[in-house]
Amino acid sequence: MSTTDGRAETPIPSLRDVFDRVSTDARVRVNAQESVYATGDDDDSVYLIESGQVKLSMSSAEGKDCLLSIYTAGEVFGESCFDGTARRFESAIAMQPTLVRRASRREFLIEVERASAYESLLRHLALRLAERQGAVFDLVTIASERRLAKVLLSFAEKLGRSDGPHLRVDRISHEELSQIIGTTRPRITAFMQRFRKAGLIKTSGRTIHVNPQRIRDFLARD
Amino acid sequence: MSTTDGRAETPIPSLRDVFDRVSTDARVRVNAQESVYATGDDDDSVYLIESGQVKLSMSSAEGKDCLLSIYTAGEVFGESCFDGTARRFESAIAMQPTLVRRASRREFLIEVERASAYESLLRHLALRLAERQGAVFDLVTIASERRLAKVLLSFAEKLGRSDGPHLRVDRISHEELSQIIGTTRPRITAFMQRFRKAGLIKTSGRTIHVNPQRIRDFLARD
């Protein structure tokens, strides 16, 4: 990677580098199903996942949930604190025992400044924005079955462990998938059934074996 | 507004202030239906709307469109350029004759730095992120009729001109509404019909007169 502008090629520190420089950053251990922060909290920290997995979700008053994203080891989340309100409007929940590093917005920004890492931070936010934008786009333009295929593929690529021609994905329930896709659980079960028959996935117990090539073919068909 | 931390209370410059300081910023006039930038462009500028209205939208290969947001005078858009790719994945299209100020990412960042306005920029990105996140949430958890009511209310509040108990909203077609809500045009027409009968809106020609209180009541009913 090289920067596109003509300045001296001092590589811009990554957000992980920034975390390494925060002297007072704290390690927090979170059990499965426990929240790192929850809607309404006035937590204003930024987090880096050392190990484990965290899901971001929002709940409506009527109890309907929406799963926004799943983050894994090495990823930074909690950037919603930069909105200046110090109030979370979504929850970050560990999907497995998880270890995170926490830095307060204040300390984090001080180190970003010292390390001249603003561009990394801006890029991070712009990428998150692009992710959400893509999610909106998919919800508006793609039918739910196809959307599920797309989500399975991206989760497999992001979180899956290689296993022959397959990628193993674990610990994602149909309920959670329905909260990403925007449909009901029985519907997810039915789609998974069809995907199984079409050879896009296999399942053993609660593990999903995704065949990425088959899914890509499925998505490429109109 | 005061900052929540304890530093000296020098107000942080707004993004508009930053634009004022960019010496080489250019004015660009765009006709209705013309794009400020389009998907695939390698434009990497940030824009401030002086007058007019701009919609952000994405199109799929199959020709389905998704309308992400509408921006109006005083608002900044184009922040997707901070992703470091200098490639647009969405289009920004003027909905009326529009005048924008443009600053290249590079120049803009230099002035942000000089003016110590990084916090404003971060806040801006975090707010955009929250907007998109809210859109995803609504698409996943709210039925389309209700979603339309919500969109009409927010557009009325943001873009509408006061008119007795109503807010006048103009130049938004059913087609565009369907691309926001994620449904078909006939469906929007039907919903609008119902809203008219229920007194939530009135229409005269292509102008929508939104009664904000009635819509709020409608949204408050479960």
Added chain:
DNA sequence: CATTGCATGTTCAATTCTGAACAGACGTAA
């Protein structure tokens, strides 16, 4: 002021989706 083009209004059969309900499978902790 007629024409043209786009936007809204309307219909409908076919399809998809919801939500509730219940059965069976799996995994975990006692």
Added chain:
DNA sequence: TTACGTCTGTTCAGAATTGAACATGCAATG
């Protein structure tokens, strides 16, 4: 090993949605 709780599989009637088609209305243009 058993009991329990959670997750998946399955069904289905009723409701909502699609997509195509056609009619009507409105406004700008020459």
